[in-house]
Ligand code: DX5
């Protein structure tokens with residue numbers, strides 16, 4: 496199944512002193528979703544922000560708030576993020592022993608559920624939750640920091656997960672080191688949802704944000720073309 500490409504700028508790379516303005520700017524610049532990276536200094540070696548910040552930004556945009564929880568434990572905080580206004584809540588397969596329970600809890604809160612894999616985790620970790628998730632997020636850096644280099648090793652994993660997903664209505668999201676230069680390869684591997692932090696926010700102006708978002712989208716759409724053309728050749 497081919498889905499529209501979604502570009503989800505990560506606000507981790509925004510100017511936190513002007514967070515509301517930055518979100519309004521990426522919204523106007525063509526962001527499809529707003530990616531929110533929550534870090535706890537325990538599951539990952541960095542602390543970012545929590546549910547109160549999600550609540551504060553909720554009135555600023557009507558776009559989907561795509562909340563990526565890099566926290567452990569995660570279950571005690573799911574309700575707070577749901578109440579704060581998250582639309583999609585993604586948990587890490589590595590964050591605890593009961594991934595299926597976490598996913599069920601997100602769905603019971605009326606939210607879309609995502610599952611994320613760190614670079615060293617095999618795709619088999621999500622085999623038995625695929626019928627319960629709306630999104631799979633493949634980390635293409637080790638989670639914790641923006642501005643790291645894309646790990647090429649993850650392209651094969653993206654391809655394998657694309658096959659595992661098959662016709663299920665699940666988005667395949669890629670997060671970490673995504674730029675206009677590698678977006679084509681990411682989309683060619685099967686991703687339909689691209690997170691980008693530094694590649695979007697490094698421009699520091701609304702016009703630059705729009706250019707970067709458009710460049711990532713154009714590259715991703717172009718990356719899909721060879722496969723579609725190949726499929727049409729008898
Ligand atoms: C990493 C985060 C990513 C990251 C993306 O732990 O989940 O969302 O901030 O930022 P860039 O695009 O700068 O790698």
Ligand code: ZN
Nearest residue numbers: 532563670690
């Ligand atoms: Zn993220």
